[in-house]
Amino acid sequence: MAKTKKSAAVEPGKKTFGQYVLGFFLLLYTLFCALPVLLVFIVAFTKEESVTKNGFSFFPEEWSMDGMNSVLKYGTQLATSYGITILVVVVGTVLGLLVMSMYAYAISRPNFRLRKFLSIYLLIPMLFNGGQLAGYIVFTGYYHLKNSLLLLILPLAVTTMNVIILRTYIVNSIPAELMEAAKIDGANEYLTFFGICLPLMKPSLAAVGFMMATAYWNDWQNAVLYIDKNSRKPLQLLLYNIQKNIDFLLNNNNVPQAVRDAMGGSIPKYSATMATVIVVIGPIMVAYPFFQKYFVKGLTVGSVKG
Amino acid sequence: MAKRAKDVVFSDGKVTIRAKKEGVLENIKKHPAYVVFALPAFLILFFIMYVPMGGIIMAFQDFKPMKGFFKSDFVGFDNFKFLFASKSVFFRMTKNTLIYYVIFTGLGTFLNVVLAIALDQFVFKKTARVMQTMMIIPIFISYAAVQFIVYAFIASDNGLINRVLGTNIAFYSDANYWPAILTVVKIWNSVGYGSVLYMSVLAGVDTALYEAAQIDGANKWQQIWHITLPSLVPMITVMLLLSVGSVMRSDTGLFFQVTRDSGALYERTQVIDSYVLNAILKSPEYGFTAAASLFQSTVGLLMMLLANGAVRKFSPENSLF
Numbered sequence: 228m229a230k231t232k233k234s235a236a237v238e239p240g241k242k243t244f245g246q247y248v249l250g251f252f253l254l255l256y257t258l259f260c261a262l263p264v265l266l267v268f269i270v271a272f273t274k275e276e277s278v279t280k281n282g283f284s285f286f287p288e289e290w291s292m293d294g295m296n297s298v299l300k301y302g303t304q305l306a307t308s309y310g311i312t313i314l315v316v317v318v319g320t321v322l323g324l325l326v327m328s329m330y331a332y333a334i335s336r337p338n339f340r341l342r343k344f345l346s347i348y349l350l351i352p353m354l355f356n357g358g359q360l361a362g363y364i365v366f367t368g369y370y371h372l373k374n375s376l377l378l379l380i381l382p383l384a385v386t387t388m389n390v391i392i393l394r395t396y397i398v399n400s401i402p403a404e405l406m407e408a409a410k411i412d413g414a415n416e417y418l419t420f421f422g423i424c425l426p427l428m429k430p431s432l433a434a435v436g437f438m439m440a441t442a443y444w445n446d447w448q449n450a451v452l453y454i455d456k457n458s459r460k461p462l463q464l465l466l467y468n469i470q471k472n473i474d475f476l477l478n479n480n481n482v483p484q485a486v487r488d489a490m491g492g493s494i495p496k497y498s499a500t501m502a503t504v505i506v507v508i509g510p511i512m513v514a515y516p517f518f519q520k521y522f523v524k525g526l527t528v529g530s531v532k533g
Numbered sequence: 534m535a536k537r538a539k540d541v542v543f544s545d546g547k548v549t550i551r552a553k554k555e556g557v558l559e560n561i562k563k564h565p566a567y568v569v570f571a572l573p574a575f576l577i578l579f580f581i582m583y584v585p586m587g588g589i590i591m592a593f594q595d596f597k598p599m600k601g602f603f604k605s606d607f608v609g610f611d612n613f614k615f616l617f618a619s620k621s622v623f624f625r626m627t628k629n630t631l632i633y634y635v636i637f638t639g640l641g642t643f644l645n646v647v648l649a650i651a652l653d654q655f656v657f658k659k660t661a662r663v664m665q666t667m668m669i670i671p672i673f674i675s676y677a678a679v680q681f682i683v684y685a686f687i688a689s690d691n692g693l694i695n696r697v698l699g700t701n702i703a704f705y706s707d708a709n710y711w712p713a714i715l716t717v718v719k720i721w722n723s724v725g726y727g728s729v730l731y732m733s734v735l736a737g738v739d740t741a742l743y744e745a746a747q748i749d750g751a752n753k754w755q756q757i758w759h760i761t762l763p764s765l766v767p768m769i770t771v772m773l774l775l776s777v778g779s780v781m782r783s784d785t786g787l788f789f790q791v792t793r794d795s796g797a798l799y800e801r802t803q804v805i806d807s808y809v810l811n812a813i814l815k816s817p818e819y820g821f822t823a824a825a826s827l828f829q830s831t832v833g834l835l836m837m838l839l840a841n842g843a844v845r846k847f848s849p850e851n852s853l854f
Contacts, residue, residue: 361588
């Protein structure tokens with residue numbers, strides 16, 4: 228965690244027997260968390276026959292690159308989906324951070340008469356909402372946005388909690404004097420915000436931004452509801468469809484060969500499926516350790532109201 | 534909110550009335566930039582969150598998509614009568630929602646605290662940090678991916694568990710296993726992440742307290758019981774109270790994806806959120822679903838107001854509003 232963390236334990240370095248027992252239990256829990264992820268990697272590189280014969284196993288009989296290769300082979304849809312997901316993550320996170328920090332700035336200005344109204348306006352959606360069905364009908368029936376990427380971006384772009392986190396940061400961590408000074412030097416509101424406030428918000432932007440990016444990356448629900456065109460499918464929907472196809476083929480033994488072929492050969496293979504899972508979860512697992520310190524900080528900030 | 538200084542200063546005397554009553558319009562004219570700043574998020578919230586609120590009208594209609602909100606016939610409270618009468622569906626999903634809320638919140642909070650204290654007490658700090666990193670990773674794996682991992686463990690023919698035990702349990706068609714399975718998956722998914730917040734509280738505890746306790750001859754357990762735990766109580770209370778507001782909401786992915794939406798499991802796995810999602814995907818009974826949604830939102834609202842009121846009494850600085 229943070230570098231300033233003081234050790235609450237005895238004198239630092241006192242390695243008693245109890246510490247090793249504690250370490251043993253912590254190790255057990257770490258394995259509980261990590262082994263399922265490891266299994267994904269192992270299965271992805273297991274020879275398909277090993278899985279069908281011996282079941283999923285941490286110690287496969289035979290290794291193979293077939294899974295990864297077949298993922299690369301049906302690569303066009305995967306590449307498209309990757310592109311869609313990245314587009315949604317980048318546009319959504321940048322847009323969300325921008326509009327939310329502007330909103331947070333506005334409602335943190337003491338001389339703005341609408342601040343109270345805007346704070347309540349922000350809070351209400353957290354207390355009450357129309358529900359998924361109403362959203363679905365309004366978005367598809369009235370806005371006509373079925374298959375539009377806007378429905379993957381906008382619903383996650385502005386969330387009450389994130390605006391509160393950003394506002395708290397502005398109020399508590401950015402000296403008001405700095406912004407006063409800028410104004411006295413003749414900077415207008417826009418320059419004050421974009422030139423002084425926004426750059427100083429970096430730690431909270433990193434924290435909120437990473438949490439947003441993860442939410443976008445992992446969002447399957449909006450995709451399942453609103454997207455059915457192949458050219459617009461994000462990665463999570465691809466995973467969902469793979470599972471649906473497996474179900475369909477398992478439950479319908481008399482599916483004609485032509486249909487099976489259209490679905491990418493026979494029943495999607497275990498190793499190939501797990502290889503796809505790796506491709507989907509990989510980037511976040513690589514990026515996360517770099518953002519860990521920010522996001523721990525952000526989580527802490529979020530718990531305190533300004 | 535604190536009184537504005539201006540109001541107090543100018544609260545008497547006619548001369549100053551104009552200065553005090555700077556209208557909202559004047560204020561906006563003076564600070565157009567603030568309005569520009571607030572507008573984009575305002576509009577997104579309006580179109581994404583506020584407009585659909587109008588959709589609750591469906592709960593009182595015999596809604597037909599062809600007719601839309603404005604032309605569908607009103608049926609009063611018929612949908613709710615239907616909802617509350619359908620014990621099998623409504624009662625089941627409400628019961629499941631509540632049961633899982635209690636299990637996840639109770640057990641989850643307990644484990645969050647235990648893990649936070651354990652990591653905090655562990656003197657090998659570098660190892661602790663690496664362990665924590667691994668414990669947090671599951672929260673970043675979407676349920677669409679998680680369900681494949683769960684499948685690898687519990688599949689009936691080639692799942693790891695059945696192979697190791699030499700059994701042939703059909704987990705995906707026996708609902709009775711699922712409260713346990715979902716609880717394990719939920720813990721796996723969220724406890725590492727959930728403990729971070731408590732660890733940040735522990736990092737702020739004054740070490741002098743521990744030193745003093747040691748001088749007084751307190752052992753490790755006594756220190757944890759008398760210093761560490763009490764320092765966590767405010768945060769635990771606040772988190773619990775705030776979670777009450779989402780008592781009717783569930784982690785949809787857990788119930789929809791991890792169960793593979795298997796109908797055989799609904800008895801123990803269907804929650805309101807997953808019911809509504811399913812209804813939408815399989816052409817809904819609009820009135821019924823909307824009534825269920827409105828019920829969910831209303832109970833959520835009441836609980837949230839109640840919880841926030843309680844937090845405000847207990848620790849005002851942590852209340853949401």
